[in-house]
Amino acid sequence: MRQGKLFFEEMAYQRLDKGKDPLVTLAETVDWRIFEEPLRAFRESLRTTGSPAGRKPFDPLLMFKILVLGSLYNLSDDAMEYQIRDRLSFQRFCGLSLEDRVPDAKTLWLFREQLTQAGLVEFLFARFDEALRQMGLExxxxxxxxxxxxxxxxxxxxxxxxxxxxxxxxxxxxxxxxxxxxxxxxxxxxxxxxxxxxxxxxxxxxxxxxxxxxxxxxxxxxxxxxxxxxxxxxxxxxxxxxxxxxxxxxxxxxxxxxxxxxxxxxxxxxxxxxxxxxxxxxxxxxxxxxxxxxxxxxxxxxxxxxxxxxxxxxxxxxxxxxxxxxxxxxxxxxxxxxxxxxxx
The missing domain is CATH 3.30.420 (Nucleotidyltransferase; domain 5)
Structure with missing residues (x-):
């Protein structure tokens, strides 16, 4: 059964590739590790002492990629949640499969609020600009x-x-x-x-x-x-x-x-x-x-x-x-x- 699902996903992705999905190029060209370290440090700073029980939080880089998609297509958090569940191109960009858990609109809103309060968007913008200059794009x-x-x-x-x-x-x-x-x-x-x-x-x-x-x-x-x-x-x-x-x-x-x-x-x-x-x-x-x-x-x-x-x-x-x-x-x-x- 699992193999059948994997085959279905692979065939669906092949059809997307024939249409030259632009998100593939964006996902493969950008070195997302540029953002991973500050995002993980940010997530660690939000942790509070207490029981480790409960559902594991979403990866901060995944959440950031979802915000990138929402900004790219000017989608609300509710629309973003629906589109990730519905569109294979969005799932692939985020590194999700059909069976993976998807952040809901409230989780996306909270993550953005935390980024806003920490002023992290400005930092990430400056970090990518620094990376561009190091790559020769001064x-x-x-x-x-x-x-x-x-x-x-x-x-x-x-x-x-x-x-x-x-x-x-x-x-x-x-x-x-x-x-x-x-x-x-x-x-x-x-x-x-x-x-x-x-x-x-x-x-x-x-x-x-x-x-x-x-x-x-x-x-x-x-x-x-x-x-x-x-x-x-x-x-x-x-x-x-x-x-x-x-x-x-x-x-x-x-x-x-x-x-x-x-x-x-x-x-x-x-x-x-x-x-x-x-x-x-x-x-x-x-x-x-x-x-x-x-x-x-x-x-x-x-x-x-x-x-x-x-x-x-x-x-x-x-x-x-x-x-x-x-x-x-x-x-x-x-x-x-x-x-x-x-x-x-």
Missing amino acids: ARKGQIVDASLVSVPIQRNSREENRQIREGNPPQEWSETKSRQKDTEARWTVKNGKSTFGYKNHIEADVSCKLIRRYAVTPASVHDSQVFKELLDLGNTSKDVWADSAYRSASHLEYLRQVGYREHIQRKGTSGHPLTRWEKQGNRTRSRIRSRVEHIFAAQKQQAGTLLLRSIGLARAKARIGLRNLVYNLQRFTYLVTQVYVWA
């Missing part, structure tokens, strides 16, 4: 800074409640249950005439590999320029910096000059001083490089569709967005390797 040819909006479910509050939230004093009359369901740290912003409620993913990517090297997460109302300096990667082999006109200010230009960077920031006109023909031509020239960062945001949305966070609060937003940035780097690394990218 940041080269300059860097590009930009930001993208990430939506969260809209809060239905009164004007007075919104005023109190903006002032940092959530309504005291809210019950504990209602307070847990309200995101008081997300903010509204308007871009290109469209209003968005949520957070902002600020990233810095290198020009050569188009990998995200640094990131920051803020409420959507925070202007792009406010996190410009902290995103700059001093380890990039080039001093060239590209950014759109939102980052152009006298203070930023002076800072770049002082630290020896060469700025390639888009110019912006005003009602009284429109851009000259030469300035417009300069913007077009800079856009040839700067537009590479738009490919990153497009890639993040292409696989998962509209990026909508299913979480409440800035800390959870940082963890989820940080994980999405890490997942992008995992995919990008896989592409670079499979395309025989020459980085010497």
Whole structure:
């Protein structure tokens, strides 16, 4: 009976391979041992003294891979539990068989919460970036800074409640249950005439590999320029910096000059001083490089569709967005390797 099940699984996997399952390449190309040590150390730190009786906890690397899948396809924890049980490609990526126990949605939520509270997503992102540099994929040819909006479910509050939230004093009359369901740290912003409620993913990517090297997460109302300096990667082999006109200010230009960077920031006109023909031509020239960062945001949305966070609060937003940035780097690394990218 067991042999029959193994034969069935093998035949099913062969059919998947004919369709060129992309998760196989991701699973085989990435050295997941990069994450295994810190995840196991993290799990050990959560252990409490007491009886060893009870069901054995899931392997932390398995749990991390499931979170990677959930981020890659923008799935809720409930949907993730169902898809792992239903899809052979997901099971194979996680190293599970049809008979293996699958973490339920509550277990996935708890594991993510623990990662969030420990700030481990940021650490894992930095650890993979360090591994990339050790493999020869260092940041080269300059860097590009930009930001993208990430939506969260809209809060239905009164004007007075919104005023109190903006002032940092959530309504005291809210019950504990209602307070847990309200995101008081997300903010509204308007871009290109469209209003968005949520957070902002600020990233810095290198020009050569188009990998995200640094990131920051803020409420959507925070202007792009406010996190410009902290995103700059001093380890990039080039001093060239590209950014759109939102980052152009006298203070930023002076800072770049002082630290020896060469700025390639888009110019912006005003009602009284429109851009000259030469300035417009300069913007077009800079856009040839700067537009590479738009490919990153497009890639993040292409696989998962509209990026909508299913979480409440800035800390959870940082963890989820940080994980999405890490997942992008995992995919990008896989592409670079499979395309025989020459980085010497």
